[in-house]
Amino acid sequence: MIKGHVAVVTGATRGLGRAIALELARRGAHVVAVGRSTTDTPHRVMPGTLQQVQAELDAIGAEAITVQADLNDLAQVETIVERVLAWKGRCDILVNNASYTPAGGFFEVSLNRWATGMGITVLAPVRLCQGLLPGMLDRGDGRVLNIGSEAGAYADAETGAHHYQTGGAPLMYGVTKSALERMTVGLHDEFAGRGVAFNNLRAGQMSTEGWHLMHTATGFDDPVESVHTPEEVATAVCWMLEQPTSVSGRIIDFAELVEQGVLPPRR
Secondary structure, three states, rough: OOOOOEEEEEEOOOOOHHHHHHHHOOOOEEEEEEEEEOOOOOOOOOOOOOOHHHHHHHOOOOEEEEEOOOOOOOHHHHHHHHHHHHHHHHOOEEEEOOOOOOOOOOOOOOOHHHHHHHHHHHHHHHHHHHHHHHHHHHOOOOOEEEEEHHHHHHOOOOOOOOOOOOOOHHHHHHHHHHHHHHHHHHHHHHHHHOOEEEEEEEEEEEEOOOHHHHHHHHOOOOOOOOEHHHHHHHHHHHHHOOOOOOOOOEEHHHHHHHHOHHHHOOO
């Protein structure tokens, strides 16, 4: 189901996005790795560039391209759609992985940063779906996987029903991830039975570059052995993408993937 398919992965310069792009490539997908960081315009604190990802994809013999885009700029999001369709004429798998996490409490996160979070985590996936989903529906085959977060699992304030530990994630981050979950289910409701699967991975902690940065900056006492690696989660993502398209409208968390034997257990 993955071999020979065209897969678009956002936020692919580091962390889970990079791991997903590489794992899809190993399984024979034609990969479009989308990110913002390049050799000329690197991230100010974290490693990872599109050139490095392209080199890694080339090293495993993948048929792949990279697209630089700021997902908070809808005009640049439009260029992703154009590049994908110009390259292969279609998209079979869309993984909306990119997100934005500001530091600070409610009064410390400005309205502009809220707008950035909504732009990257919600509006960019909306536009990518509007541009790439029609072809999937026409062919009657496709998969859209949104990478959410436990921070997006809202709870009843009094009873704590469906409560998840958010690890101190900013409210804005959780709100955008909740919106992404709602969009996932809404797309399933609208297009169910047309051969396209819409699912959401409610991701937990992973030992990404960002996790290590926060671990150092805040003095987290979580040992690295207690969290999953991006590579482990990327393998689980590919397992999700290989399920029949009738498996759709699902919000799947790490606990379910561990129960399925797809992810190893962690403390």
